[in-house]
Amino acid sequence: MTRRKFVRKLIGAGSMIVAGASLFAKKASPRKFVRAIRFKGYPGPVKPMENILKQGKWSG
Amino acid sequence: MKVQCELCPKLCLIEPGQSGECRVRINIDGVLRTVVYGYPCSIHIDPIEKKPLFHFLPGSSILSVATVGCNLHCKNCQNWEISQANPEDGNIPAYNCPPERLVTETNKYQCPSIAYTYTDPIVYYEYTYDSAKLAHEAGIRNVLVTAGYINEEPWKKLLQHVDAANIDLKAITEEFYRDVCSATLKPVQNALILAKASEILLEVTNLVIPTLNDEPGQLRELARWIKMNLGADTPLHFSGFYPRYQMRNLPATSLRTLEKARKIAMGEGLNYVYIGNVASKEGQNTYCPGCKGLLIERSGYTILRNRLRFGRCPDCNKEIYGVWR
Numbered sequence: 001m002t003r004r005k006f007v008r009k010l011i012g013a014g015s016m017i018v019a020g021a022s023l024f025a026k027k028a029s030p031r032k033f034v035r036a037i038r039f040k041g042y043p044g045p046v047k048p049m050e051n052i053l054k055q056g057k058w059s060g
Numbered sequence: 061m062k063v064q065c066e067l068c069p070k071l072c073l074i075e076p077g078q079s080g081e082c083r084v085r086i087n088i089d090g091v092l093r094t095v096v097y098g099y100p101c102s103i104h105i106d107p108i109e110k111k112p113l114f115h116f117l118p119g120s121s122i123l124s125v126a127t128v129g130c131n132l133h134c135k136n137c138q139n140w141e142i143s144q145a146n147p148e149d150g151n152i153p154a155y156n157c158p159p160e161r162l163v164t165e166t167n168k169y170q171c172p173s174i175a176y177t178y179t180d181p182i183v184y185y186e187y188t189y190d191s192a193k194l195a196h197e198a199g200i201r202n203v204l205v206t207a208g209y210i211n212e213e214p215w216k217k218l219l220q221h222v223d224a225a226n227i228d229l230k231a232i233t234e235e236f237y238r239d240v241c242s243a244t245l246k247p248v249q250n251a252l253i254l255a256k257a258s259e260i261l262l263e264v265t266n267l268v269i270p271t272l273n274d275e276p277g278q279l280r281e282l283a284r285w286i287k288m289n290l291g292a293d294t295p296l297h298f299s300g301f302y303p304r305y306q307m308r309n310l311p312a313t314s315l316r317t318l319e320k321a322r323k324i325a326m327g328e329g330l331n332y333v334y335i336g337n338v339a340s341k342e343g344q345n346t347y348c349p350g351c352k353g354l355l356i357e358r359s360g361y362t363i364l365r366n367r368l369r370f371g372r373c374p375d376c377n378k379e380i381y382g383v384w385r
């Protein structure tokens with residue numbers, strides 16, 4: 001193989017890599033939001049329902 | 061294996077066994093799990109004016125719910141005992157109240173709406189979403205009280221089941237969001253614009269903190285931004301700060317400062333500007349932007365007089381922004 005042929009092949013291969021990468025970049029869509037899955041139970045203490053008629057002490 | 065939570069702009073990359081910044085979204089065996097789903101730490105029936113919402117079903121009661129956790133860490137947080145709590149610490153017990161029960165309780169107490177509030181409904185997103193969807197099916201309306209720090213895709217999905225929101229615009233500078241809240245401004249502005257575009261009833265709250273965001277130029281810029289991006293009819297609540305949590309070194313906001321803020325915002329063309337957390341006669345009432353007549357007179361969370369007729373001013377017949385029935 002002559003040096004000229006080798007350089008041509010190298011440029012060709014490089015071009016294909018760049019073209020492939022740009023094609024992939026175009027097709028890659030932003031990642032979809034995935035819901036978190038409900039954990040079974042609660043890691044802290046659980047209390048029985050209280051009187052909810054009382055106005056909340058928290059702001060908001 | 062690490063998992064990435066894509067709910068909010070923090071995009072936490074979570075190690076196995078660890079939680080995101082919100083403390084309630086955890087990587088368990090490579091799966092992102094929400095540990096507060098169906099486990100609110102607080103359920104109360106509040107007047108809707110407490111949210112605050114002044115243009116949505118005035119005088120009604122609203123079932124208000126929150127779990128622990130928050131994706132922001134505001135140094136001035138008024139509810140830090142629950143917002144900055146870790147469910148595993150065991151300091152804050154929770155109720156077992158899945159969405160079905162939440163809707164049943166709302167019906168039992170004949171509340172026309174549910175507020176996802178106190179901490180931030182963004183971090184208990186899945187519980188909020190499922191409850192709101194179920195509530196809509198039962199004819200109950202949904203209200204969010206939030207800092208609006210959420211990514212676009214989950215926000216748009218949630219807004220489909222929301223009727224009204226009060227969203228904090230804590231300041232109009234990136235510096236404030238970075239230094240005080242460990243967050244950023246742009247995503248909040250985006251969430252506000254998307255909420256307005258979704259045609260829900262939108263009100264905005266700005267907590268005025270002495271020396272940090274009470275400079276007249278900043279308040280003017282904030283009011284201008286609201287008018288330009290959300291419209292002159294968007295109600296704005298200037299709320300008074302009280303020294304709390306990690307910000308006990310600053311004084312409470314004076315009524316004078318809040319009145320000045322209100323004057324600036326009204327001068328910029330906002331039609332409904334209110335004062336909260338501090339007793340103020342004029343700053344609690346709704347006035348007609350047309351004829352300036354008194355429409356709704358309030359004292360604290362109580363409606364003393366509501367002169368609206370089918371959502372219009374009884375004197376000049378101007379339509380008033382809101383959901384009135």
